[in-house]
Amino acid sequence: MKTWKKIIAAAGAAGLALSLAACGGSSAGGDTKLIVGASPNPHAKILRYVADNLAKKQGIELEIKEYTDYVQPNEALNSGDLDANYYQTVPYFDENTAKNNWQFDHGKGIHLEPLGIYSEKLKDIKDLKDGAKIGIINDPTNQARALKLLADNGLIKLPKDEKQQKVSVIAKSKEYNPRGFELPEVEGAQLVRALADLDVAVINGNFAQLGGKKPSEALILESTKNNPALNILAWKKDSEKVEAIKKLDTLLHSPEVKAYIEKTWPDKSVLPGF
Structure with a gap:
């Protein structure tokens, strides 16, 4: 009889230990x-x-x-x-x-x-001529980011109304696009390939890497400051x-x-x- 009591007590202690381990939100060692x-x-x-x-x-x-x-x-x-x-x-x-x-x-x-402005035709962004073709990603979130990079570098201006900060609005406006740039919208993954038909393109870092472009090759690279x-x-x-x-x-x-x-x-x- 004493032997069975010992077995039951041992089993109860083991069950309690397992229960505590299961209830805890930590892994082994208390982490x-x-x-x-x-x-x-x-x-x-x-x-x-x-x-x-x-x-x-x-x-x-x-x-x-x-x-x-x-x-x-x-x-x-x-x-x-x-x-x-x-x-x-x-x-x-x-x-x-x-x-x-x-x-x-x-x-x-x-x-x-970082986004970068890349080109296969230019060595310096200062050589970009009026009316040049600037490739822009067609994804809305990244498109706003690309337009901001262009505006930060004096290539275009952004409307104060964020809802108007779109390629369709800016491309046709002399106020926001005084240099008359063409702003074709391109699938992100196709931007590097499209460089042959563009003067420059604003390309996300991941798509640039997939296309074999290095950030060091960018004419302009996005800054981390207040980004x-x-x-x-x-x-x-x-x-x-x-x-x-x-x-x-x-x-x-x-x-x-x-x-x-x-x-x-x-x-x-x-x-x-x-």
Whole structure:
């Protein structure tokens, strides 16, 4: 009889231990586990550096899930499948959270994949003639960014009304396009190939790289200063792991991560934004 009591007591203790382990939000060793969604490059690569070198010291364990589209990571965050995501810019975040009434929060900008103005005909943007063809991406979010880069460099002017900051408005206006540039809209992935028929084109960093262009070849490269296109870490406002998520955000803004970005992408295809 005593033997059975011992067995029952041992089984009860083991069950209690398993129950405690299951209820806890932490992984082995007391670390808080965060499941973070990210684009494969450079976001997931940066997160792996943090996971391998910095997270443990802050009591964080990272599980990184890669996504190749821009829709699923926010949907997965809202459903609770992710604790945070790292793949989007502030304008994209603002547009999507407002449209879907998502209760998300985000940190400050971490990195930028800069737009560049590229050409196969010119060596200096000063050589661009009036009436030249400037290729512009047809995606609305990135198009606004491309137009801003042109305006920041004195090539066009932007209407004060943001709703009017469109190629269709600017191209036909002597006020906003005094030099009479043609502004053909092109699929992002086709911009590098289209350079043969254009004088210059404003090309996103990822599409430039896919087309074999280096940021060092750009006539003008986008700056990180006060740039809303910096990529951010996002999370749900009511997350039970918000303390650990904010620790991760701090790590993503650390001197170590800045040095890692500069060392890993010396061609400036990825720039630290802090």
